[in-house]
Amino acid sequence: MSFSPLIRQLIDALRILPGVGQKSAQRMALQMLERDRSGGMRLASALQQAMEGVGHCTQCRTLSEDALCPQCADPRRDDTVLCIVQSPMDVFAVDQTGFRGRYFVLKGHLSPLDGQGPEAIGIPALLARVEGAEALREVILATNPTVEGEATAHYISQLLIPRGLIVSRLAHGIPLGGELDLVDGGTLAHAFAGRKPMGG
């Protein structure tokens, strides 16, 4: 079975989407062509507008075509607490928990061997952000729970603690609802080390 060149090109292009393999890409391409060409055209134009138009929020560096993203532009958010994450996807994950402070989005994590130093991941912009934030009291480091994420969090904490800020890190431990024997050893060790007394 083969497809005509334009359909083949569309199937190949759809595979750049995360989680989309050859089979899903085929189904997507054929279904759009059969049932929803106007939806396909709308998607083409939304893609082009977003890829060309979206930049970064001047304040938190998340993705936004406006100078201030919706989170930074919202006057009801708490200016005393700033959450530092590694990517715009993480802003969404943290906001889902109910957090309503401010954000700063790094460009990934420190990785000296790949030439990803403090400048490359946006540390100077973070420091400028912190300097300008008069009401700021606490910084929450929500970088990934990986070796690189930990190293990045440690590096930032060394810069911010001397400025008199409270600096905290997300707690490690066993995930809610998990079964103990399915939890990996490193996580379990962290959970032991971070054990808390139970109320009487």
Place this chain on the structure above:
Amino acid sequence: MSFSPLIRQLIDALRILPGVGQKSAQRMALQMLERDRSGGMRLASALQQAMEGVGHCTQCRTLSEDALCPQCADPRRDDTVLCIVQSPMDVFAVDQTGFRGRYFVLKGHLSPLDGQGPEAIGIPALLARVEGAEALREVILATNPTVEGEATAHYISQLLIPRGLIVSRLAHGIPLGGELDLVDGGTLAHAFAGRKPMGG
């Protein structure tokens, strides 16, 4: 959590893709913007070219921007057998089985109550295709195993049998590897009625 307008528009547009919910659409939009803008632009242009350029094969009516699709243009395929399906997706499914004859793609199934009569689903084009196919001996009706698919297959068989063609229908039965008690009653009844003697 909210996204800037262009990102929101992209997330909404991605949801037209089959199997893509709100959460996958968000992940797709943010990942493309963060990591692969040139891939996003390539997808935009592939979508536009396909939505505007792809029509139908003049011979089998599957999706194709060329007058003849790759299957119809292939001189090595068997001209003596024609498989009739309900959609371009089905051409792919049947070809995966190893079938290397010719195809004809109906526009769905007969549905008189919805105004989908023989003309609407392409019966005149099918008859013209059969008339022009001198080497044709057998027609395989591979419409869906639904009430409408069966009725459509029956209607077509009544038109083609008088023309001296062998007309066959895909066998019904229990799917390979299935467990008997999970098979629905209608399928099991068909499997009983279609039981075959075992070789000695």
